[in-house]
Amino acid sequence: MAEIPEKTVGRLSLYRRILGRLVAERRSHLHSHDLAALSGSTAAQVRRDLMTIGYQGSPARGYDVQGLIQLIDTMLDGPEVQPIGLVGVGNLGRAVITYFSGRRPNLKIVAAFDDDADKVGRHVGGCPVHRVSEVERVVREERIRIGVVAVPAEVAQKVADLLVAGGVRGILNFAPVALRVPRNVHVEDLDMTMSMEKVAYYARTGPVGDQEERRDER
Amino acid sequence: MAEIPEKTVGRLSLYRRILGRLVAERRSHLHSHDLAALSGSTAAQVRRDLMTIGYQGSPARGYDVQGLIQLIDTMLDGPEVQPIGLVGVGNLGRAVITYFSGRRPNLKIVAAFDDDADKVGRHVGGCPVHRVSEVERVVREERIRIGVVAVPAEVAQKVADLLVAGGVRGILNFAPVALRVPRNVHVEDLDMTMSMEKVAYYARTGPVGDQEERRDER
Numbered sequence: 001m002a003e004i005p006e007k008t009v010g011r012l013s014l015y016r017r018i019l020g021r022l023v024a025e026r027r028s029h030l031h032s033h034d035l036a037a038l039s040g041s042t043a044a045q046v047r048r049d050l051m052t053i054g055y056q057g058s059p060a061r062g063y064d065v066q067g068l069i070q071l072i073d074t075m076l077d078g079p080e081v082q083p084i085g086l087v088g089v090g091n092l093g094r095a096v097i098t099y100f101s102g103r104r105p106n107l108k109i110v111a112a113f114d115d116d117a118d119k120v121g122r123h124v125g126g127c128p129v130h131r132v133s134e135v136e137r138v139v140r141e142e143r144i145r146i147g148v149v150a151v152p153a154e155v156a157q158k159v160a161d162l163l164v165a166g167g168v169r170g171i172l173n174f175a176p177v178a179l180r181v182p183r184n185v186h187v188e189d190l191d192m193t194m195s196m197e198k199v200a201y202y203a204r205t206g207p208v209g210d211q212e213e214r215r216d217e218r
Numbered sequence: 219m220a221e222i223p224e225k226t227v228g229r230l231s232l233y234r235r236i237l238g239r240l241v242a243e244r245r246s247h248l249h250s251h252d253l254a255a256l257s258g259s260t261a262a263q264v265r266r267d268l269m270t271i272g273y274q275g276s277p278a279r280g281y282d283v284q285g286l287i288q289l290i291d292t293m294l295d296g297p298e299v300q301p302i303g304l305v306g307v308g309n310l311g312r313a314v315i316t317y318f319s320g321r322r323p324n325l326k327i328v329a330a331f332d333d334d335a336d337k338v339g340r341h342v343g344g345c346p347v348h349r350v351s352e353v354e355r356v357v358r359e360e361r362i363r364i365g366v367v368a369v370p371a372e373v374a375q376k377v378a379d380l381l382v383a384g385g386v387r388g389i390l391n392f393a394p395v396a397l398r399v400p401r402n403v404h405v406e407d408l409d410m411t412m413s414m415e416k417v418a419y420y421a422r423t424g425p426v427g428d429q430e431e432r433r434d435e436r
Contacts, residue, residue, distance in 0.1 A: 014412055018395070176235050196322075203300065
């Protein structure tokens with residue numbers, strides 16, 4: 001399979017969710033400019049992204065919604081469920097567990113980790129909570145390849161090291177710190193404080209340039 | 219005040235939090251390469267960013283941690299507390315309220331909105347919950363300029379319209395949908411599903427290129 005560029009992977013994920021909503025609205029076809037408007041992209045960008053995965057619509061009817069969803073499924077998802085381990089069952093970790101519960105059938109948070117004695121041994125959102133000292137063992141035994149870091153910045157690197165030692169190959173990192181990981185591990189940062197501070201700055205001083213600029217960064 | 223480029227605003231926010239942790243560790247000075255390593259950036263990028271806000275360290279001792287924090291405060295924060303309104307008090311909205319409670323003294327979620335009868339009229343994380351039909355009135359009365367959209371995609375545009383009608387100038391958007399807003403409103407998207415699907419894709423197929431590529435996107 002040809003490698004898909006990183007930003008294209010993100011947009012395919014977004015397109016798929018938009019298409020899923022269109023299915024619910026019983027729409028069967030749409031054009032590149034429709035998908036562009038719904039995703040905050042351009043029609044040219046949409047066409048390039050879909051060419052990357054070898055999809056072309058018919059000039060008259062546009063893209064077939066169901067067919068396109070299935071192709072994106074094939075490109076983005078593996079044939080099996082990918083188990084996920086999450087470390088840090090505070091408010092954020094709890095919200096992430098609940099948010100992803102049943103959202104994507106192929107992604108499942110199967111184990112959570114925390115050192116709070118009130119949480120260890122219990123279930124949160126259907127997910128068992130283990131001690132942090134168990135990360136490496138459980139990750140290995142459950143063949144977890146995806147880790148979520150939802151702990152404070154001070155302990156995030158230590159937690160990432162444990163996840164990687166267990167065999168994790170991708171990390172969704174909520175801690176505001178640059179994790180040092182081996183080159184074969186992919187890290188995606190989600191920094192809520194940074195995003196909020198950017199919004200606050202522009203709400204106070206006025207936004208940058210125009211909306212096109214923002215869209216290009218998506 | 220000169221306009222600060224958007225990506226620089228994000229990095230200044232990150233630098234400030236890193237510097238705050240150094241204060242806790244009683245470090246008084248650091249060099250650009252130290253800050254680069256801690257933030258996943260390069261020394262050249264750090265120097266460019268700090269030049270943008272008119273800061274230069276001493277060649278011998280490097281940057282003064284406390285002085286640099288104060289300068290970033292002046293550049294990023296307004297002189298007054300910026301009140302925030304949040305719509306959608308589900309698991310995610312609740313986590314966001316708790317997460318930001320007391321995190322930045324100048325950013326305060328003062329009003330939440332939801333149509334769940336069990337939530338309206340109560341407090342969540344110290345924050346009163348109003349009906350969604352009250353968004354425009356409360357936003358105007360409390361002079362809220364920052365909105366958080368934590369509702370499902372289907373109703374996100376409607377909610378954004380209400381926030382903008384009340385006077386909001388910046389939106390932190392958790393819904394996986396491209397919001398249409400006037401040009402004077404800044405939107406920052408935080409799409410957890412997209413980030414998780416990217417991590418899952420690369421955990422399965424192997425990561426893109428090298429870490430430098432990832433860092434440049436930060």
